[in-house]
Amino acid sequence: xxxxxxxxxxxxxxxxxxxxxxxxxxxxxxxxxxxxxxxxxxxxxxxxxxxxxxxxxxxxxxxxxxxxxxxxxxxxxxxxxxxxxxxxxxxxxxxxxxxxxxxxxxxxxxxxxxxxxxxxxxxxxxxxxxxxxxxxxxxxxxxxxxxxxxxxxxxxxxxxxxxxxxxxxxxxxxxxxxxxxxxxxxxxxxxxxxxxxxxxxxxxxxxxxxxxxxxxxxxxxxxxxxxxxxxxxxxxxxxxxxxxxxxxxxxxxxxxxxxxxxxxxxxxxxxxxxxxxxxxxxxxxxxxxxxxxxxxxxxxxxxxxxxxxxxxxxxxxxxxxxxxxxxxxxxxxxxxxxxxxxxxxxxxxxxxxxxxxxxxxxxxxxxxxxxxxxxxxxxxxxxxxxxxxxxxxxxxxxxxxxxxxxxxxxxxxxxxxxxxxxxxxxxxxxxxxxxxxxxxxxxxxxxxxxxxxxxxxxxxxxxxxxxxxxxxxxxxxxxxxxxxxxxxxxxxxxxxxxxxxxxxxxxxxxxxxxxxxxxxxxxxxxxxxxxxxxxxxxxxxxxxxxxxxxxxxxxxxxxxxxxxxxxxxxxxxxxxxxxxxxxxxxxxxxxxxxxxxxxxxxxxxxxxxxxxxxxxxxxxxxxxxxxxxxxxxxxxxxxxxxxxxxxxxxxxxxxxxxxxxxxxx
Amino acid sequence: xxxxxxxxxxxxxxxxxxxxxxxxxxxxxxxxxxxxxxxxxxxxxxxxxxxxxxxxxxxxxxxxxxxxxxxxxxxxxxxxxxxxxxxxxxxxxxxxxxxxxxxxxxxxxxxxxxxxxxxxxxxxxxxxxxxxxxxxxxxxxxxxxxxxxxxxxxxxxxxxxxxxxxxxxxxxxxxxxxxxxxxxxxxxxxxxxxxxxxxxxxxxxxxxxxxxxxxxxxxxxxxxxxxxxxxxxxxxxxxxxxxxxxxxxxxxxxxxxxxxxxxxxxxxxxxxxxxxxxxxxxxxxxxxxxxxxxxxxxxxxxxxxxxxxxxxxxx
Numbered sequence: 001x002x003x004x005x006x007x008x009x010x011x012x013x014x015x016x017x018x019x020x021x022x023x024x025x026x027x028x029x030x031x032x033x034x035x036x037x038x039x040x041x042x043x044x045x046x047x048x049x050x051x052x053x054x055x056x057x058x059x060x061x062x063x064x065x066x067x068x069x070x071x072x073x074x075x076x077x078x079x080x081x082x083x084x085x086x087x088x089x090x091x092x093x094x095x096x097x098x099x100x101x102x103x104x105x106x107x108x109x110x111x112x113x114x115x116x117x118x119x120x121x122x123x124x125x126x127x128x129x130x131x132x133x134x135x136x137x138x139x140x141x142x143x144x145x146x147x148x149x150x151x152x153x154x155x156x157x158x159x160x161x162x163x164x165x166x167x168x169x170x171x172x173x174x175x176x177x178x179x180x181x182x183x184x185x186x187x188x189x190x191x192x193x194x195x196x197x198x199x200x201x202x203x204x205x206x207x208x209x210x211x212x213x214x215x216x217x218x219x220x221x222x223x224x225x226x227x228x229x230x231x232x233x234x235x236x237x238x239x240x241x242x243x244x245x246x247x248x249x250x251x252x253x254x255x256x257x258x259x260x261x262x263x264x265x266x267x268x269x270x271x272x273x274x275x276x277x278x279x280x281x282x283x284x285x286x287x288x289x290x291x292x293x294x295x296x297x298x299x300x301x302x303x304x305x306x307x308x309x310x311x312x313x314x315x316x317x318x319x320x321x322x323x324x325x326x327x328x329x330x331x332x333x334x335x336x337x338x339x340x341x342x343x344x345x346x347x348x349x350x351x352x353x354x355x356x357x358x359x360x361x362x363x364x365x366x367x368x369x370x371x372x373x374x375x376x377x378x379x380x381x382x383x384x385x386x387x388x389x390x391x392x393x394x395x396x397x398x399x400x401x402x403x404x405x406x407x408x409x410x411x412x413x414x415x416x417x418x419x420x421x422x423x424x425x426x427x428x429x430x431x432x433x434x435x436x437x438x439x440x441x442x443x444x445x446x447x448x449x450x451x452x453x454x455x456x457x458x459x460x461x462x463x464x465x466x467x468x469x470x471x472x473x474x475x476x477x478x479x480x481x482x483x484x485x486x487x488x489x490x491x492x493x494x495x496x497x498x499x500x501x502x503x504x505x506x507x508x509x510x511x512x513x514x515x516x517x518x519x520x521x522x523x524x525x526x527x528x529x530x531x532x533x534x535x536x537x538x539x540x541x542x543x544x545x546x547x548x549x550x551x552x553x554x555x556x557x558x559x560x561x562x563x564x565x566x567x568x569x570x571x572x573x574x575x576x577x578x579x580x581x582x583x584x585x586x587x588x589x590x591x592x593x594x595x596x597x598x599x600x601x602x603x604x605x606x607x608x609x610x611x612x613x614x615x616x617x618x619x620x621x622x623x624x625x626x627x628x629x630x631x632x633x634x635x636x637x638x639x640x641x642x643x644x645x646x647x648x649x650x651x652x653x654x655x656x657x658x659x660x661x662x663x664x665x
Numbered sequence: 666x667x668x669x670x671x672x673x674x675x676x677x678x679x680x681x682x683x684x685x686x687x688x689x690x691x692x693x694x695x696x697x698x699x700x701x702x703x704x705x706x707x708x709x710x711x712x713x714x715x716x717x718x719x720x721x722x723x724x725x726x727x728x729x730x731x732x733x734x735x736x737x738x739x740x741x742x743x744x745x746x747x748x749x750x751x752x753x754x755x756x757x758x759x760x761x762x763x764x765x766x767x768x769x770x771x772x773x774x775x776x777x778x779x780x781x782x783x784x785x786x787x788x789x790x791x792x793x794x795x796x797x798x799x800x801x802x803x804x805x806x807x808x809x810x811x812x813x814x815x816x817x818x819x820x821x822x823x824x825x826x827x828x829x830x831x832x833x834x835x836x837x838x839x840x841x842x843x844x845x846x847x848x849x850x851x852x853x854x855x856x857x858x859x860x861x862x863x864x865x866x867x868x869x870x871x872x873x874x875x876x877x878x879x880x881x882x883x884x885x886x887x888x889x890x891x892x893x894x895x896x897x898x899x900x901x902x903x904x905x906x907x908x909x910x911x912x913x914x915x916x917x918x919x920x921x922x923x924x925x926x927x928x929x930x931x932x933x934x935x936x937x938x939x940x941x942x943x944x945x946x947x948x949x950x951x952x953x954x955x956x957x958x959x960x961x962x963x964x965x966x967x968x969x970x971x972x973x974x975x976x977x978x979x980x
Binding site: 592660 | 780886887888892896897
């Protein structure tokens with residue numbers, strides 16, 4: 001006969017308000033196999049847990065049912081408690097009489113009857129529970145970081161500084177990301193390049209970091225502690241080992257009029273180029289779509305001038321496999337394309353703002369390049385149409401953000417601050433100019449953020465107009481801004497020389513494809529989802545994969561850096577052990593009855609099922625059966641449901657346990 | 666079987682002399698394969714003791730190959746002999762097997778479910794114009810009244826994907842699709858009406874398990890219905906257990922059953938099991954555009970999740 005203890009929690013009044021817990025305890029005491037039952041106000045508290053531990057020992061219990069909240073809440077708590085009392089933790093089960101009972105019912109009689117039913121089911125289940133031992137899996141102590149922006153760089157440096165190998169993969173020819181494009185950064189106005197480029201150099205020089213630029217993650221196999229990553233190194237047409245970065249190829253390239261993506265199409269670059277002078281690595285790449293050699297088979301100037309002979313026109317994409325134990329995803333963001341109606345986008349465009357048709361309507365990043373000392377104008381603020389210095393500049397906030405009617409309901413978080421910064425940069429460079437800002441709210445939560453904003457308004461003379469802009473149109477060489485000032489209640493019309501749109505932060509294009517490769521989830525805007533909004537903000541629901549920076553949601557630099565260091569800390573926590581302990585809720589195949597139809601293998605979402613050969617002592621093949629790799633199994637039970645011969649059982653959720661529960665109903 | 670109809674309609678349905686050509690082709694191929702040693706044995710049919718009857722046989726010498734036949738009495742699905750009935754022959758080496766169109770679909774299913782490897786088999790496909798219904802007089806020619814119900818609406822007279830084809834099809838008359846008509850009638854009933862229909866039929870079930878034993882897809886070493894810890898369903902022939910067994914059988918065969926209707930043929934209680942099989946196949950076709958046994962598939966629709974799957978049933 002079993003000796004099961006039933007512990008019924010009041011959860012303050014959460015349960016006892018609708019469930020007569022004392023009656024449940026009294027009825028539970030009479031159940032066959034129950035040796036002890038008691039109710040208590042807060043079972044999860046220290047005295048409550050102490051009570052459980054004491055009774056387990058005193059009553060020599062061989063099973064525990066805690067009738068309280070959801071197992072998601074406190075299963076771990078109570079399993080740890082019974083473990084410390086010497087009982088196998090998997091002999092303890094939660095009977096959820098809160099979410100499944102007291103919270104959803106009003107009638108005390110019926111709720112009490114249901115609570116007792118739930119307790120009885122779990123008692124029957126626990127009778128069939130078996131002691132399970134945790135599974136240990138070895139850990140490959142190397143980490144993959146996807147994305148070489150500030151978040152990826154920070155995470156890579158932190159992990160590498162801790163002594164672990166890091167593989168950093170960047171899609172573009174250089175690391176640096178968006179931060180490398182910025183001129184100055186809020187709230188201190190320190191030069192972005194000055195704080196960013198040394199970190200980029202650190203990455204390049206770090207003995208523990210293997211850097212792949214102009215490369216993408218092709219596929220991801222494996223599981224926490226044991227991932228196998230295939231990386232596609234796109235053909236650079238330049239042999240990295242030979243190139244000295246002298247730059248003569250770029251100087252001599254006859255194609256010079258290609259618009260520079262780094263400079264938001266304001267400047268130009270040759271067909272063989274590094275995106276910006278401070279690029280890491282300082283190894284050029286040939287833009288094959290625009291290179292004369294690749295277009296017509298003639299030219300070859302770069303190959304002729306290259307001293308070390310680093311140009312290789314026949315280079316092909318290369319696939320590299322890297323084993324890693326953890327993955328940090330730091331793929332960053334895209335800026336909302338504010339053209340009339342972006343193709344393949346569920347989001348409506350801003351046709352009324354004439355972006356792309358009125359040359360002096362630009363986005364915030366373009367303004368950054370105009371203001372940057374290393375930008376195409378050398379830091380001189382001039383307007384794109386005629387190169388004149390704009391005397392009246394209108395900044396429009398929330399373009400694409402907080403616009404439910406356009407399809408994005410979230411706040412992009414950084415625009416209030418960078419627009420304030422833009423007004424300052426403008427005022428510093430054009431002393432007689434006037435900046436206007438159309439805004440909905442000024443959101444400045446952050447250390448020294450509000451002070452910064454106030455400085456823009458009070459000291460740097462930016463005129464903030466609360467209201468939205470309805471239309472922009474060209475009139476002569478001016479752009480007329482029609483908007484409303486809702487505080488004063490009047491229509492406003494400003495003839496501006498330049499209009500800057502603070503466009504929304506969006507998930508990277510292709511974020512969904514990468515998520516599917518990694519097996520992580522994302523929200524409706526394709527920002528990656530964290531495991532818990534508050535308590536697990538850097539972990540993915542998929543074990544061993546962590547998030548850093550704006551790929552999870554709009555973030556400014558301090559937030560991205562903090563999250564990157566947090567993700568790095570999580571990786572280091574994982575790497576601090578030699579073996580990984582996993583919950584032993586895994587599927588197991590009965591090899592005696594398995595008929596090798598491999599439906600389990602077909603349906604397994606984790607790729608955990610393998611074909612196992614059974615041989616006799618002479619090595620002759622007797623038969624083939626399915627085998628579940630416990631290190632890979634996610635314990636979802638799909639194979640168990642699919643197996644026609646019922647040869648697969650999920651430990652902790654066996655047919656016997658479930659049928660015992662059904663029979664008890 | 667409608668006895669009065671049998672008496673009324675005695676006109677031969679097809680010119681059964683096509684079977685002689687098929688028989689000749691099978692013997693010739695079997696002799697060649699066995700002489701060359703390409704295969705260890707040929708699974709086929711031989712004449713039964715009574716006139717007009719046939720029975721499965723396993724031939725392993727070229728001399729014996731002359732005993733192989735094909736006729737309208739070759740009702741059995743020989744795919745069974747690869748998984749269950751004569752499992753030991755699998756150990757002998759490569760095998761040749763005679764397969765009608767419906768048997769071929771079962772073979773394709775078994776290959777997809779890793780029970781047989783295609784390269785371990787030589788499949789002698791045979792053109793088939795239809796076989797006798799269970800209990801029909803095999804001494805008399807095949808008639809409208811004695812042809813099996815499944816054959817009335819057969820779409821695989823010529824097996825697809827066999828290594829060679831024995832025989833050729835004679836002229837065939839159009840027959841009334843009795844099973845489809847019956848299925849349409851059942852579908853028009855209320856759920857309660859259908860329940861009553863099946864309840865009546867299943868109440869006769871004696872749980873002899875012949876339907877399971879004859880099914881090429883019921884190849885589990887231990888059927889879940891025989892398990893007692895925990896017991897999935899009642900094993901004695903009582904209404905609840907009977908209903909549960911037949912639901913399990915139908916569900917386990919959904920997307921796999923290729924419609925050979927052997928279960929219905931062997932049922933001693935005349936339960937129209939192929940109606941259930943046909944209904945399942947119809948659902949699969951309507952929901953997923955899938956037909957079992959057309960070719961060995963990596964995954965059937967019930968073992969696969971696609972973003973484009975119909976989800977309208979989720980309320």
